[in-house]
Amino acid sequence: MDELVEKVLEHAPDADAEEVKKEFERYRDEFLIPPKDAMRSVLRKFEVAEEDVETAARSALSSGARAGRKVDRFEELDAKDMNVTIEVSVVTYTPRVQMVRGEERQIAFGWIEDNPWGDSADRIRWDFKDWGNHAENLAPGSVVRLEGTSVNEWQGKRSLNINQSSRVVVLREGGPSVSIATSDPISISDAGSKEGFVTIVGRVISRRDEVISKKDGSGDLPVVKGRLADETGSLGFICWSEFEHEPGTLLRIEGASVRRFRDNPELNISDRTKIEVFHDNNFASAEQLATTSMLSIGDLLDGARDVSLIAQLNSWSSREFTNADGEQRTVWGGDLLDPSGRCRVSAWCELPIDAANLPMFVRLDGVRVRSWQGTPDITVDEPEQVIQLKEAPWETIDAEQHWVEYTLHDLTSSGSKRGIETSGTIVAVRGDCGIIQRCPECRRVLRDGACAEHGDMPGERDLRLRFVLDDGISCASLLLNRESSEALLGKSMDEVVEVFDRDGAETFVNQMREQWFGRSVVMRGRAIVDEQGAMLMADQLELDNTPVEKRSEKVREQWGVVA
């Protein structure tokens, strides 16, 4: 016991040794708690800072604790490890105000994954607790090096404590950092751009009861999902506790957390969130909000739910397939357009759509957004979600000619999109333009006849062109697949193979460079944007033929420079 008293005194130098000893004895005699088990309580009693209690207790109780370990993987860690250095990627970060011995403390918990630079399939996820207000450096999506952390084991489950004395070094920036809880309401569009706790005032636009099956198979969880709106926009919500408010009700919601499901922000309401009915006669009515909460195709983000939109349906067909359980299933699909862009729609139920009447206008309500091949598409689950409109909201859009213009800078700083047009200068012609060999298994490009995944493989020929498009502020990879390349070159792949075999790859690339490097071009196709940057897949690529006088005139006009 004396040894433990000494340990306590190390961390609480002002405490009196006798007092400490008495405290241990009190636990032992009054509560039958052995001194070792009382260690944490005693430390707290003598006002050792909370973040140090765990470390102090551990170091006092275990002689086997190792200090100052640098590891690559969680599995290398021992339950007693302290002062651990490891590089991880931050998955979530949820701040919470917690009462710690009668004091409000800002702490946070979340998920981290090891092996942040490796294959994402080969990562282990752990919980962490942040005792040190490292919110700014622990933004979800970032990769950080944690120094001076300690392992915590609770009921056989290990997690990492990031202490006040720990150091967090950002190796790769993530998304927006998580905001600290506040009780001042912010607009719904602001809330959607944040991560973490917010307070909002919004009207319930839709709500429905759902049941979520727990992943561990331990049962079902009733939840309420829906959408809230104000004049600035709308936001999906998911409520994990009771939610008895009908559509149309105006609510003040304090301390709900915004989290991202895929790319889409969602308001999480838990039993710690304060919800009250709010009265404001000037607040937009449900009818007014019904129109403002409609989304455009250009605004869709992967993972969004309860989305309402009006669109033009241009094609409709079905496809049979056998699912993993061996069942025959049918999926229907088509192309949607609106003035802001285009996307695909798929439906898991039959809809009363007569292909002979296409194009037609539809209103979609409560549908989901999923990414397919990198760009967001619509999924319909119930027939009721689709209503055919009698009146056309706009003049029928010609799908062949429908490309929505964006600056390259706007494209690279927003979500993935189909049906876009952008322009810039080709500032690089990649050396691997032309004929390549692909792995027949996975479509990866073979290097020296070998696939990174499948080893030596008989390659399948393919044709592609790779450029970098740049507007002086942003840049993006620009890719042309076989079809687009053939159109651009005015040659079939077989003809290109001939040129390749006759002149060699280098000559081909040099010719491409002479023809395209430094040229102003317009591309049409889709844009896939992720943390690696932006990739443009061109359906069409052509020289920007705007006469130089026109360009000059435009520049003079924009900046007020008279000729």
Place this chain on the structure above:
Amino acid sequence: MSERQRSRRQPALRMFAREYYEANLVEQGSGEYDPSFVITKLGARVNRMCVAGLLERMERRETESGTMYHGSLRDPTGLHMFSVGSFQPELHADMEELLSRHEENEPLLLLAVGKANAQMTDDGGVFTRIRLEEFNIIDGEAYANWLVDAADATLRRIDTFQRSRDLQQDADAYRTADIPSDLADSLLLAGAHYGETDPDVYMMGVLRALDSAEGNISAFPDDAADDSSGLPDEFTVDADSGEASGGKSEEDISKIIEEHTLSIDSGDGVAYDDLIGHCATHNISRGEAEPVLDRLVDDARLYEHTFGRFKHIEAK
């Protein structure tokens, strides 16, 4: 091989020669793999750039480490200096062709993309030039298009610069005033480093360029913007080899890095800091070592074994 973690590709800034050669503020990246930048008086943060002009000088130079090429491109504001290193053999054939056509006095318009490269001169000044990555011989129309693009980009910088001067000089004030994020930080640094800047000299260049692009070559008097006065002569700078490394060529530096990587690697590669530190003991600055290291990785002599640790391709 582990996934390579690199900064995203930097955009190629359109810039006239004068703005670039008047710049002498160099920002080294703070992180291990951050690219370095040259910051101009108008607050442009240049890593990669896209320039064009008439090939005015072209020279081959044999150095200890091999053949190098230097050249300069004249645009309406002055000369852009560029170089091709001995470690860029893929460009040498093209350079030879340029050289012979230039020696036959064939007028050549070039459009080039390259990396900003700043070097200290003997007297402590900073000399900026471009390490060529890719180029093309272009026609007058393509050159006119570049002039308009560069004018547009410069006007945007002048406009932002002027708006920023009326603000309190801090990031918050800039954000509130919607100073574009690609310029905000570097404008603050430029303000602190250069003191007073008169954007009118750059405006002259813009006007000349737009006039030229519109076919009005004579509309603007030729002496309105005196271009190359005070410009350090690239050719003498290099002949003196007044560089921090005491004239070590890229090849020397490569050799030092490769040998070091091979000799001290005990299995898990050599840390970036270690490599740069080792170079420093040979009087090679980080600014010099880094591009060579990049180059070695690009050429697959070295690879990033794990984050921040390099292995030599021939290491066991």
